[in-house]
Every structure is written in structure tokens, then in C-alpha cells.
Amino acid sequence: MNKSTSIAIRLGTILLAAMPIANAFAGGPSDQTVAHRDRWNAADIGILASMHLGQLPQQPQDPSNAVEGSRAASELGKRLFNDARLSKDQTVSCATCHDARNQFQDGLAVARGIGVGSRRAMPIVGSGHSPWLFWDGRKDSLWSQALGPFEDAVEHGGNRARYAHLMQTFYRSEYEAIFGPMPDLSQSARSASPLGTPAEKAAWAAMDPKTQAGVNRIFSNMGKVIAAYEKKLTHGESRFDRYVQGTVSGDPSAQQILSQQEVNGLRIFMGKGQCVTCHNGPLFTDHSFHNTGVPPRDLRNPDRGRAAAIAKVQKDEFNCLGLFSDAKPAQCQELRFIVTGDHAMEGAFRTPSLRNVALRPPYMHAGQFSSIEEVIAHYVKAPTAVVGHTELANAGAGHSERRPIRLSEQEVKELAQFLGTLSGAIVEVPWKQ
Secondary structure (H helix, E strand, C coil): CCCCCCHHHHHHHHHHHHHHHHHHHHCCCCCCCCCCCCCCCHHHHHHHHHCCHHHCCCCCCCCCCCCCCCHHHHHHHHHHHCCCCCCCCCCCCHHHHCEHHHCCECCCCCCECCCECCCCCCCCCCHHHCCCECCCCCECCHHHHHHHHHHCCCCCCCCHHHHHHHHHHHCHHHHHHHHCCCCCCCCCCCCCCCCCCHHHHHHHHHCCHHHHHHHHHHHHHHHHHHHHHHCCEEEEEEHHHHHHHHHHHCCHHHHHCCCHHHHHHHHHHHCCCCHHHCCCCCCCCCCCEECCCCCCCCCCCCCCEHHHHHHHHHHCCCCCCCCCCCCCHHHCHHHHCCCCCCHHHCCEEECCCCCCHHHCCCECCCCCECCHHHHHHHHHHCCCCCCCCCCCCCCCCCCCCCCCCCCCHHHHHHHHHHHHHHCEEEEECCCCC
């Protein structure tokens, strides 16, 4: 399916789905208007209900990862997630950029591992709902995404042969309890990768194909257990969810959960702010890619976003169709039918979830804006994109799908206040006894 489906069609789909959702949610007629402090019509109630956390389905099963539902895999993945030995200088773990004490992010404009990156560390909670990972979607599964930073020169800075030997030394029993006997590494170089330094590449090329495959098998399984852990992380209820629960079910006291200013911001979010066209559903994201004219950090070398990532995910040896995937080719629908040649993907980046957004500044794919108010101001200004063409409309140009966003200072403030109501705890779902 084309991930750049028009905004108008997406919003129409939300509206069509709204009535039955509200009906099921409230247990009553979907055409009723709640006659309390905040009056919402039937269509609005349907949209509110569709954004409630209770409407979030279970994360879809990833056929390329056979162990994602394994408790042993998840527990091993959590240990690897927090193990700083999995970096070149033994100072960086996955938790460095995705700190559980800080919304599983680092609060920095661009990520810092053993060096400094070029993009913001993206939130990982709920990522199992998205078919594409990273800001540009260059990975098609959580487990494949987990592998990328390990060999990135400015993140973990290591190489897969070293990681395979580390697994053999420190985690062999846990690994073999999940995957069976570990491949023979007796002929493997201690430091080698097809993606590393010239010396690491030469060492990789000198290894026989069977040994290379064994290293790749261990490496890919590292990603799979980390993904099993990450899929246990989910969002907890927010004030917004409690407000919607009460409003849809007809509880007048629930409408006191949000202030009048926050409710005004919610109306702007759903209406003249046009936020809901992309930030919809229980995670407040359409999981798609959009160019909204966000200025690049480096004007001399602007980031092409999704347009440059499509070929990368197609060629990735750890994608759904690769040798180390557990999926059958027919199960890799997203990758098999990936859209190519779409000019709208030039300079486009993935829509992040707005859950807990107020707790994790700065914002956008490279931390270009320090506050929510700055983000809103950007959407109101709707500048011309440096790369590709922005989807935003401004007063000086026609647009087939959007209208210019015009908000007063008070409305900007109220919209920002509403976004603060989406904050809630992050929960690691316990295993059933």
C-alpha cells in the first residue's frame, strides 16, 4: 500500500471509522451529543474515542522474528539493551540514547554515542506498531533496527565479529537456551565486519562463507532478543485518556480532568490546527512519512530523509526477505510492495508518536526546535522546504489537501497545553505467571 496516501483520504477514513468506535466505546447510541461542560458532536466523539489508548490493538506479530514472544528472549534482550560492553570503548549501551529514566530517550538534539550523530534519538516505546523504523524508515523490523547502531561509527562503533565473540564469552548459556547451539567461531576473526574500517573489512573478507554466516546468525539473533524486550514497553494512561473515557461514556465529572484551556487546545488539534491529519489513532501517528519543511541542521548537506532510505532497506541483508529473517517471502508485504519513485518522499520523515511529547524536547528529526511552541510556530509559518516540497500550505500558495494554519498566540498556547495532557507512565508489560 502506498504510504503517501493523501491526507484527505486518511482523515476521511478516520471519520468513517469514528461512529462504530464511539458506539462500541460508550455502549450507547453513537449519535448522542454529550451535554456536559464540553459539548462534542457525534463525529468529534468518534475521533476522540479513536485516539483513546484503549483502542490501541496489540502490536502486530513480526513474522521475521520467531522469538519475539519468548520470555527468555525478552529477558536476554533487556540485558543486552543495558550492556555497555556492546560498544567499541565499552561506555555506550542502547540505554545511553534510550534511557528508561528519561522516556527512553536522551533529551539531546542529536544522539551521542562514542561520537555525535546527525539525528535525534527516536522514541522506541510502541515502535512495534510501525512497519518502518528510524526517522527515515531504513529498517523494516525492530530487530533489524537494533543492529544498526552497533556498527555505526558514532553510536556503538563496534563490529559484528566482536559482538559474536562477546556473546559466546558472556551469554552463551542464555543464547543457546533460546536458539540452540551457537555457531562455531573457531575460524572467526575477533574483529571483523563488512561495514567497518578497512582492516575490519579485510578481516571479514578473509573469513570463509560458513564462518561469516555463523557470525551473522549470532548478530541477527542479538537484534531479535532486543526487539523482544522493546515490544514489552508500552504507554500508560494519560489525563487525555481519562477525559475521553469519561466524556464518551457520559460521566460529567470526567470533564474536569482537563482545564478549559486544554480542551480548547484539543479542539484546535482536531480542527483548525489540522494536527489530526497525521497525528491520529491511539499513538497519535499515522506511521507514515511527511515533508513539512523542517529546516536542515546543515544547509550544505541537507538530509533527504525517506527518499534516500528506500534503497537502503531494500538492500539490507537483515531485512524481512533476508537470509536471517524467520519470515516466508509472502509475509514480507511491506517490503515486497514498497513504494519507490515517490517524489513526496524527498525530505520526508516519519511521523513520531505524540504520546509523552511534552516530556521529551527538543523536537523534529534533528532537534531543530527546543519547545512545542516553536514547533507550532513552524507549522503556522509553513516555510518553503530546502529539500523536496512541503505538505504545508501558506497564504501565498494554493494546496490541494491543506489549508494555511492560522492560530493566535493564545491558540498556540492552548494547543501546547493540550499536548501536555498526553503524558503518562511508560510501562514494561509483565509476563503472565
